[in-house]
Amino acid sequence: DAKTTQPPSMDCAEGRAANLPCNHSTISGNEYVYWYRQIHSQGPQYIIHGLKNNETNEMASLIITEDRKSSTLILPHATLRDTAVYYCIALGDFGNEKLTFGTGTRLTIIP
Amino acid sequence: GAVVSQHPSWVICKSGTSVKIECRSLDFQATTMFWYRQFPKQSLMLMATSNEGSKATYEQGVEKDKFLINHASLTLSTLTVTSAHPEDSSFYICSAQRGVSTDTQYFGPGTRLTVL
Numbered sequence: 001d002a003k004t005t006q007p008p009s010m011d012c013a014e015g016r017a018a019n020l021p022c023n024h025s026t027i028s029g030n031e032y033v034y035w036y037r038q039i040h041s042q043g044p045q046y047i048i049h050g051l052k053n054n055e056t057n058e059m060a061s062l063i064i065t066e067d068r069k070s071s072t073l074i075l076p077h078a079t080l081r082d083t084a085v086y087y088c089i090a091l092g093d094f095g096n097e098k099l100t101f102g103t104g105t106r107l108t109i110i111p
Numbered sequence: 112g113a114v115v116s117q118h119p120s121w122v123i124c125k126s127g128t129s130v131k132i133e134c135r136s137l138d139f140q141a142t143t144m145f146w147y148r149q150f151p152k153q154s155l156m157l158m159a160t161s162n163e164g165s166k167a168t169y170e171q172g173v174e175k176d177k178f179l180i181n182h183a184s185l186t187l188s189t190l191t192v193t194s195a196h197p198e199d200s201s202f203y204i205c206s207a208q209r210g211v212s213t214d215t216q217y218f219g220p221g222t223r224l225t226v227l
Contacts, residue, residue, distance in 0.1 A: 101154040
């Protein structure tokens with residue numbers, strides 16, 4: 001699976017959009033971009049995933065660049081409960097693929 | 112949908128005893144379940160992958176005789192930490208996947224194990 005690079009930490013004001021970047025310059029054509037988050041002392045929570053097209057669900061939007069070398073997770077109206085570590089993971093569809101969690105981005109929502 | 116539970120949520124045990132942790136998929140059948148471990152201030156590390164009715168596949172460095180995994184049904188997997196020692200104290204998290212390997216993994220809330 002392709003390596004992903006994320007900033008170690010970010011702050012965002014409550015009510016504003018939180019934009020979390022992820023670089024995956026070596027991603028291959030069959031690898032999806034997955035986003036999970038982990039709130040302190042809880043299990044990871046699935047947020048969203050995509051392959052080529054931008055995706056949106058009730059939690060967030062995922063913007064993937066045309067060359068697929070980077071993506072941005074957008075939380076449109078951040079709340080204090082969005083404070084968590086966010087993980088961007090590239091995962092292929094070959095079979096027997098494993099989620100590999102890096103260090104992620106620690107997002108802190110500021111009141 | 113896609114809810115995964117774990118029991119217990121926390122456990123304290125004496126050194127040398129065994130502890131069993133259950134992982135259940137509540138509203139879907141999980142062909143594959145995964146067990147992770149997370150030490151303080153570190154990221155999740157995959158310990159093993161289990162498919163229903165098959166032996167678990169352990170990651171390199173994980174002792175299969177110490178961490179016994181049973182995936183007897185499509186909704187239940189158990190992890191037994193045998194002869195636990197203080198260094199086994201950690202946050203154990205399971206995840207479940209419906210079918211093919213490209214399906215999304217859904218995680219349980221985790222179990223905090225403290226070995227005295």
